Amino acid sequence: MSDMSDSEGMAALRAAVIGVGYLGRFHAQKYTRIPGVRLVGVADLHGERAKRVAEELKVEAVEDFRALLPQVDMVSVVTETESHYAVVRACLEAGVHVLVEKPITASLEDADHLVALAEARGLILQVGHIKRFHPAVSALRESGWLSNPRFIEAQRFAPFKNRALDVDVVQDLMIHDVDLILHFVDSEVESIEAVGSGIFSGKIDIANARIRFANGCVANVSASRVARDATRRMRIFQKDALFDLDFTRPGLSIRRRGTGNWVLDGVTFPAIEELDVPLQKVDAMEMEVRAFCEAVRGGRPALVNGRAGRRALEVVMAIRAAIASWSES
Missing domain, CATH: 3.40.50.720 (NAD(P)-binding Rossmann-like Domain)
Structure with missing residues (x-):
């Protein structure tokens, strides 16, 4: 030393x-x-x-x-x-x-x-x-409210840049959301469907994947590095709540079932609690x-x-294989 x-x-x-x-x-x-x-x-x-x-x-x-x-x-x-x-x-x-x-x-x-x-x-x-260290992810985990996600929608779009072109958009951008989804869903991947295409780089520049888990959860993940504007957002739905993570603000909005019921125009429905969780901007790196x-x-x-990194890579490679199969069909 x-x-x-x-x-x-x-x-x-x-x-x-x-x-x-x-x-x-x-x-x-x-x-x-x-x-x-x-x-x-x-x-x-x-x-x-x-x-x-x-x-x-x-x-x-x-x-x-x-x-x-x-x-x-x-x-x-x-x-x-x-x-x-x-x-x-x-x-x-x-x-x-x-x-x-x-x-x-x-x-x-x-x-x-x-x-x-x-x-x-x-x-x-x-x-x-690095997204594991994002304040919205940390706040969601610390809230204790995330229990059994049933559907996850993730979008990660970025303008084209002349960097990280040694890998495609699945390995460069989509892998961030894949890792988070694997982190949030306590189940094995059952099947993957995916489509994608090259635009500027000669590799896959835009892609969409649908990941099904053994416990019934489904994740729909989209990534693009040829977008006009940057979007980095994930929505997680479970039986009693919706979590909306915005990785650009950063922000975490939660809508969950509250106590009791509301009545509007004679119609009774569950009370809804809406929260905007205050987050401090941090240097995730x-x-x-x-x-x-x-x-x-x-x-x-x-x-x-390393095992978490290996698991994310396995899913990413399965997505790339599904895109290749779709392209050849």
Whole structure:
């Protein structure tokens, strides 16, 4: 461990970021803001990019990430998806805890290997499903009112941007809602139907999937990266309530059955309680990185562990397969 200590006398956790493009640079910045953590360096195959971020944060810059592994306790891996397996495997084999951006890997076989490796070595493997840290999601969980969702409708639309084009919209955007739905629904996936098409990128740019669970819950999920305006919303329906999560405001509105009945024009119907839950705007990425550091420090499981990342990937791959089958029909 490092000879540097935090204010309580504990050895500071030493961190690095591998891949400091758009998202990786933010990861690096977050580590510098967390007490008890020291950012040691950044790595990127594009040496000039690594140097720019390193100079900004006054840390070491390298092109080969392996040079940093003996110096650190944990890393964020923010490289292209195709490289996740090789990079994360090298880090885990070096005894380093890993926060890897979603999706966990490009294949289920690779994900299984990384999960098994992390568990065998007693290391944290956290997957960057950042929406788990959104205040609306946290507030819904903490309310205790979500019990047995029956239908979920999710929409995640974004204008076209020249980034994250190494993956399609299912892996880039839809996976956020897939992970949340799997988090909310305590049941196994029974079947998946999906349609989708490429527009600008040569990959799937717009998609819709219908996910049926063994307990009867159905989720309808839409994603687009060719929309004119941004929309990020999820509605969850259960027997006695409707939860409306707006990821842009952020906001959480709840309509649920209240006490007693109302009478209007001679018609009796259940009383309805409407709540707009006040939410504070938070830095979800900083919360995600903090949670990773706390898991490493405290030896607790990650909030979004490798198995959760693997499950989201499995559903996403099934959606992509269903789209391919539909396209060929």
